[in-house]
Amino acid sequence: MASFVALVVLVLSIYANVCCGGVTSRFVRKLEESVDMPLHSDVFRVPPGYNAPQQYNTKYYYQVGIGHTVRTFWFNTPPPVGPDVPYTFGLIGDLGQTYDSNSTLTHYERNPSKGEAVLFVGDLSYADKYPNHDNTRWDTWGRFVERNNAYQPWIWTGG
Numbered sequence: 001m002a003s004f005v006a007l008v009v010l011v012l013s014i015y016a017n018v019c020c021g022g023v024t025s026r027f028v029r030k031l032e033e034s035v036d037m038p039l040h041s042d043v044f045r046v047p048p049g050y051n052a053p054q055q056y057n058t059k060y061y062y063q064v065g066i067g068h069t070v071r072t073f074w075f076n077t078p079p080p081v082g083p084d085v086p087y088t089f090g091l092i093g094d095l096g097q098t099y100d101s102n103s104t105l106t107h108y109e110r111n112p113s114k115g116e117a118v119l120f121v122g123d124l125s126y127a128d129k130y131p132n133h134d135n136t137r138w139d140t141w142g143r144f145v146e147r148n149n150a151y152q153p154w155i156w157t158g159g
């Protein structure tokens with residue numbers, strides 16, 4: 001393991017020298033197993049001010065934008081945790097932004113079992129198949145999926 005890490009560091013340092021990208025930090029996380037911080041640690045403190053308690057089965061409205069650009073969305077919170085609590089997940093992966101992507105999302109939205117949250121197993125926009133990973137294709141993908149993920153949780157993993 002240590003030799004593998006050393007090899008990676010060596011390759012990266014050669015790559016960094018060739019690219020002349022500079023060094024932004026010499027920080028290296030220690031290799032030994034790390035210990036969880038205790039529950040009373042300062043970084044786990046509840047933020048100051050009013051923190052609304054978790055409400056189950058509640059419809060929340062939220063707004064994004066300023067002035068005349070404000071748009072209103074909503075989402076429902078899940079039921080209380082317990083055995084056999086009904087909750088329907090959709091499972092989507094490798095979505096992209098093709099006509100088939102649209103069929104997939106439409107199928108999910110129109111499914112009679114009405115998914116309440118999506119487990120999204122990556123990949124997302126496939127913008128990388130365009131020259132320079134065209135950022136326009138990230139924007140279009142965001143607008144494409146907003147019709148669903150503005151209104152229910154999407155839980156993401158890397159693809």
Ligand SMILES: *[C@@H]1O[C@H](CO)[C@@H](O)[C@H](O)[C@H]1NC(C)=O
Binds near residue numbers: 099
């Ligand atoms: C995508 O699907 C929706 C139905 O959910 C439809 O209204 C829309 O026209 C479709 N767009 C394209 C480009 O296929």
